[in-house]
Amino acid sequence: MALLSLNEQVLIKEIGGGFLAFCSQSGETIVLNPITYKILKLLNKPLDSSTILAILHTEFEDQTEQLSVFLDSAINELIGRGFIIKEVAIIVK
Amino acid sequence: MTPILIQVLTQPKQIQHLSLKDWDLLIRQARHANLLARLGYVLENNGLSCDIPIAPLRHIQSAQTYAQQFENTLKWEIKCIAKALNNLNIPIIYLKGTAYFILGSIAAQGRVFSDIDILVNKDQLEQVEAALRRAGWAQHEMDAYDQKYYRQWMHESPPMQHVVRGTSIDVHHNILPTTNEACPDAAKLLAQAEKTPSLDGWVLSTSDRILHSACHLFHEGELDNGLRDLSDLDLLLQEAAKKDPAFWQTILARANDLGLQRSLYYAMHYCGLILKTPIPQGIHKQYLAFAPNRFVLAALDILFLKALIPNHHTCDGYLTKFARWFLFVRSHWLKMPIHLLLPHLIRKGLKNFTTES
Amino acid sequence: MERILLNVGPFSINLETPLKPVIESVKMLYAEQFFLTDSTANGFFDFHIKIDNPSQLRRWYKPQVQFYFDGKLPFKPLPFSQAYPFFEWGLNWCIATQVFNYLLIHSAVVERNGFALILSGQPGAGKSTLCAALVNRGWRLLSDEMAVVDLQTNWLIPIVRPVSLKNESIQIIKNFAPDVVLGESFYDTAKGTVSHMKPGMDSVLKAKQNSPCKWIILPRFVKGADIVLKELPKTEAVLKLAENSFNYAILSSQGFLSLCELVDASYCYELEYSNLDEAIALLADLPV
Numbered sequence: 001m002a003l004l005s006l007n008e009q010v011l012i013k014e015i016g017g018g019f020l021a022f023c024s025q026s027g028e029t030i031v032l033n034p035i036t037y038k039i040l041k042l043l044n045k046p047l048d049s050s051t052i053l054a055i056l057h058t059e060f061e062d063q064t065e066q067l068s069v070f071l072d073s074a075i076n077e078l079i080g081r082g083f084i085i086k087e088v089a090i091i092v093k
Numbered sequence: 094m095t096p097i098l099i100q101v102l103t104q105p106k107q108i109q110h111l112s113l114k115d116w117d118l119l120i121r122q123a124r125h126a127n128l129l130a131r132l133g134y135v136l137e138n139n140g141l142s143c144d145i146p147i148a149p150l151r152h153i154q155s156a157q158t159y160a161q162q163f164e165n166t167l168k169w170e171i172k173c174i175a176k177a178l179n180n181l182n183i184p185i186i187y188l189k190g191t192a193y194f195i196l197g198s199i200a201a202q203g204r205v206f207s208d209i210d211i212l213v214n215k216d217q218l219e220q221v222e223a224a225l226r227r228a229g230w231a232q233h234e235m236d237a238y239d240q241k242y243y244r245q246w247m248h249e250s251p252p253m254q255h256v257v258r259g260t261s262i263d264v265h266h267n268i269l270p271t272t273n274e275a276c277p278d279a280a281k282l283l284a285q286a287e288k289t290p291s292l293d294g295w296v297l298s299t300s301d302r303i304l305h306s307a308c309h310l311f312h313e314g315e316l317d318n319g320l321r322d323l324s325d326l327d328l329l330l331q332e333a334a335k336k337d338p339a340f341w342q343t344i345l346a347r348a349n350d351l352g353l354q355r356s357l358y359y360a361m362h363y364c365g366l367i368l369k370t371p372i373p374q375g376i377h378k379q380y381l382a383f384a385p386n387r388f389v390l391a392a393l394d395i396l397f398l399k400a401l402i403p404n405h406h407t408c409d410g411y412l413t414k415f416a417r418w419f420l421f422v423r424s425h426w427l428k429m430p431i432h433l434l435l436p437h438l439i440r441k442g443l444k445n446f447t448t449e450s
Numbered sequence: 451m452e453r454i455l456l457n458v459g460p461f462s463i464n465l466e467t468p469l470k471p472v473i474e475s476v477k478m479l480y481a482e483q484f485f486l487t488d489s490t491a492n493g494f495f496d497f498h499i500k501i502d503n504p505s506q507l508r509r510w511y512k513p514q515v516q517f518y519f520d521g522k523l524p525f526k527p528l529p530f531s532q533a534y535p536f537f538e539w540g541l542n543w544c545i546a547t548q549v550f551n552y553l554l555i556h557s558a559v560v561e562r563n564g565f566a567l568i569l570s571g572q573p574g575a576g577k578s579t580l581c582a583a584l585v586n587r588g589w590r591l592l593s594d595e596m597a598v599v600d601l602q603t604n605w606l607i608p609i610v611r612p613v614s615l616k617n618e619s620i621q622i623i624k625n626f627a628p629d630v631v632l633g634e635s636f637y638d639t640a641k642g643t644v645s646h647m648k649p650g651m652d653s654v655l656k657a658k659q660n661s662p663c664k665w666i667i668l669p670r671f672v673k674g675a676d677i678v679l680k681e682l683p684k685t686e687a688v689l690k691l692a693e694n695s696f697n698y699a700i701l702s703s704q705g706f707l708s709l710c711e712l713v714d715a716s717y718c719y720e721l722e723y724s725n726l727d728e729a730i731a732l733l734a735d736l737p738v
Contacts, residue, residue, distance in 0.1 A: 009165075011703055013710045016684025016718075022706040025169045027162075027699050029692055029706060031685045082169060114493035121498065121520050124548075148462075148494040151551050158550040162700045406521035 003087045004052070004075065006043040010083050026082030035060060035067075036074055043084055049075060096408045098122040101132070102324065103369045105139040116149040118407060126403040127321045129156035130203030138199075160203045167194055170209060170260050171292055177228030181220060184295040186212040186286050188265065188305060192296040193325075195289050200328040204321075208252065208261040212297070214283060215266035222250055222264060230255050230262060246272045246428075268305045269312060270428050277351040299340070300347040303329050307360035308353055314424025316417050319401045320367075326360050327368040341376040348383065358383035363397055396420055455486035455495070459598060459609025459657070460552070461545065462486065464495040465537065469515065471634075472501050475534035479612040479633050479646050481654040497544045501537050503530075519544060528639075535636050535644050538614065542595055546696035552607065553599035553708050554696040559592035559606050560584045565664035565738065566606045568597050568716075570694050573641070576671030576723075579619040582647050583726045584733065586627035591653035592661065596696065601704060604711050605660040610653050612646035620645045626726055663712050665736050666691070669721045669729075678722040679732055687718040 009024045012032070019032035021040060032040065038059060042052055049071060056067050063070075078084045097119045101107055111119065123129040133153035136142055145153065171191065178185050186192075188210035193201035213221050222232075230253040235243075243251045248267035254260070269276040285298040297305060306329060310322040333340045348357040361380050364370035372380075384390055399416035402408045452473055454465040458480075467473060500518035504527045513530035516523060517540040524543060528536050546554060557570035558581035567589070569577040578594055585591040592606055594613040599606060612633065615623055620643065623630060631648035666687055682690075688709055692698045698705045717737060723729040 009703075011706060013707075015688065015710055015714050018683060018685035020685050020688055020706075020710065022703065024165055024702045024706075025172075027166065027169075027702065029689060031689065112493060117494045120494075125520065125522065146494075148492070148496070152496070152548070155548060155550040158704075159700055162702050165702060 003046040003048055004043055004079075004084050005046040005087060006040055007083055007085050010040070012037070012040060021083060023082045028081045028083075030081065030083070035063075035070065036078070039071070039074060039078070040083065046087060096122055096403050096405075098126060098128065098132070098403045099320070099367060102128075102135060105135055105141055108136065108141055109144050113146060113148065116146060120149050120152050122403040122405045122408065124152070124156070125405040127205065127318050128203075128324060128403075129153060130160040130205070131321070131324065132203075133157050134199075134202040157203060160205055163205045164194065164201075166260075167191065167209075168292075170258070171195070171294065173228070173255075173258075174209065174211070174225075174262065175293055177230075178221060178224050181217070181224055183213065183217050183221075184283075184286060184288070185221075186283070186295040186297060188212055188268070188297065189302075189309070192302055193329075195292050195294055196296060198329065199332050200325045204325070208263050210249075210263045210265060212265045212268070212279075212282070215279065218250060218264060218266050222253070225253055225262065225264070229257060246270055248276070269308055273312065273428055275308065275312070275352060275355065275427075277353060281351060298347075299333050299337070300344040301351075303333065303344060303360070304348060304351060304353045304357060308356040311356050311359040312424055312427050314421040316400045316420055317404055319417075320403055323363060323367060323401050327364045327370045330360070330364060330370055330372075341373060345376070345379055354383035355385065358385075359393075359397075363401060366394075367398070367401055455488070455491050456480060457484050457486055458541075458611055459593070460607055461496040461549075461609070462491065462494070463541065464498045465501070466499070467501040467533075467537075469501055469503075469533050471531075472533045472537055475633050475646070476537070478631075479648050481610070481649065481651075483654055483657070484610075497541065497548075499537065499540060499544070501533055501540075532636055532639050534634070535614075535639055535646075538612070538646070541611075545596065550697050550700050551601065553597075553601060553698065553701060553705055553712075555597040555599070555691050555698075556595070556694045556696060557597045557691075558594050558613075559597045559608075560589040561592055561606075561661045562589050562734075563738070564661060566592060566661040567665040567667060567733070567736075568606075568663055568691075569667050569669055570597070570691055571668050571670065572694075576619075576669055578613060578615055579622060579671065580669050580723070580726070580729060582613050582615060582619070582623045582630075583626055583730060585613070585650060585653065586623075586630060587730050590656055591649045599708060599712060600660060601701075601708050603660070603662075604708060604715070605662050607660050608653070608657050610649050610657045612648060615645050615647055617642045622726070623647065663716050664738065665733075666713060666716045666718045667721050667733075668719070669723065671724065672722050673724055675722050675724045677725065677728045677732060678720075680720045680722075682718040682720050684713050684718055687713045687716075 007023060007025060011022045013020045019037040020029060021032055022029045035056065038056065039052060042055060053068055053071055056071065057064050060067060079086055097115060101119060120129065123132045129152065133156065136145060187195055190204050190206045191209050193204065232251045232253050235251055248270050249263045249265040253262050267276060267279045268282065282297060282301055285301060286295045287298060288295055296302065303326065306326055344357065348354045358380055361372055365372055396416045396419055399410060399413050400420050451466050451468045454476055456463040456465060498520040502516060502518065504514050504516040514527040515530050515533040515536055516527045517525050517536050555570060557568050558577045560567050560581060569581055571577050581594055591610055592608040594611065597606055598609055620635065633646040635643055635645045637643050668682065668690060691709055698709065
């Protein structure tokens, strides 16, 4: 299972009640909605996507139906723009 | 008189005695020579940052900020290239500026450039290009003649540009055009390539990187950045000599092996002459054996000593433009034998003529 | 060849030109306080600019003018009649492409009661017109072309240069403030007709006073529309200003943090207007 983690070169700022993130590696600035904000915050330590989904389920209970679809596309987008990094987990036996 | 930029690059301590008027000239020459950020690093590495007055410091810092952002972009681009080519499972060898950056070489400090150059085995050229195309790089449309020019004679494929990011990549299968007499055996270059600890890439061996830089500068005739490229060689030679006491012998032997003796000679000769690169006495005697005959050398000295100065109007003598032009023509002469070159130039000339009218 | 030494905002400029129209416009539109001499200048200039004919031939046949950035030619030549605006555009280009020790945002900046207002928008949004009107009604001009943000303090640095008015705006401002000093009109430029307004004495005398930003406004001139001032979410404001910045991408994290702080400390709005008096009355009542 691939582990996801926040790129070290990402800055997150709360401003006027909203959230912004900047990735100095790709040079992209994006507005975060509450769910993407939560995803980035969780990824301060490496997690796999099913763990993230489980946590999101408890926090955004009213939206559980669409969460898994949203999570997949959000993660792809965030990887493509350099905000999160996909690591291949090393299995220690 | 020696341009102030070259004076400061060879003796950085001089800046302690400069007036603001001198600084004005120094910054202007450095900017047009694409050496402004590097000038800052040279002064920093010599513990002279505190001796830079605020007015010129703002320009040096601006250039360094630009160079740092360039490094960010470069790192991101290398990741994108690696991702695009990962599945091929073949070594991708980064050349020149990208290699210096990956290795953390001192020659990467403040060096900004436009294309990423990679080297692959000629047999793998096609699949590398195809993989890049799948990941969003595209070649400009080109007529059949230009296609043939690249495919048959050049050491690289037609340049590719990423359709979204606008970044460029040149895929090489050798370091000189195959039509060039001095073109080395690419297999020998590949055989000594080294895997880098960071960023999952490959680079040429230390000697080969320097020989490549030398043959690029002294064969390819693009002298707008001539002094910058000479400064690269100066830094690379000094860095290599510091790391490995046997370096000088290694590079002499390697130049013999690859048939690039003449390029190495020019690199050492002009680095020593212009940038005062310290080259050990014993080595000096050995590389003299690689020199051209003294008439050719006298002529080239006149030309290169004019062309390898800052590309700034305060450094231009009445022969500077001619020297750069003549060396450009010479580079074409070296690129291919006359029976190929003449028809090529005539064709290009006709095409420019018809598109202009 | 005449040498004109100028000090505009944080920059010093060495302008060389033999061309009378350029010399006359510069001397008319830049305040005399901003001219340096060899004895008052320190010998270092940020930008060396020359405006001249591209060749001897072009002096007589279809005359043209060329902009030299320290001997280099970043642009194609323009018709001779556009020599002075070419200097202004070229200087903008020099700053925008060479300066990375300030955050630079394409916008007009004015100040009142110690607080700065940034008017930012795409060309044609009416920011120069509104800026020219405001500085004729008690606001001080910091800049018409770019906000220069000090990266240490996040305060705005004045760069008091002629305000560039385009097309209908020229007549609008003439009617609005009959006393303004306007330079020559230049017709058929890439931006249509262009004329420059000389900054007032108040702005000139305070040209060394930086100001903290309090308001960020994205104006839009809409003919006949009722005036509307709408709050702009701060995250949107950051994205808009980043888009209008000349060097945000180069400043990287530093630019992002500076811009966030600037926006966080300011009220942000979108403004739709058609009548200058209405707009000025509304902006006088902005919260502090």
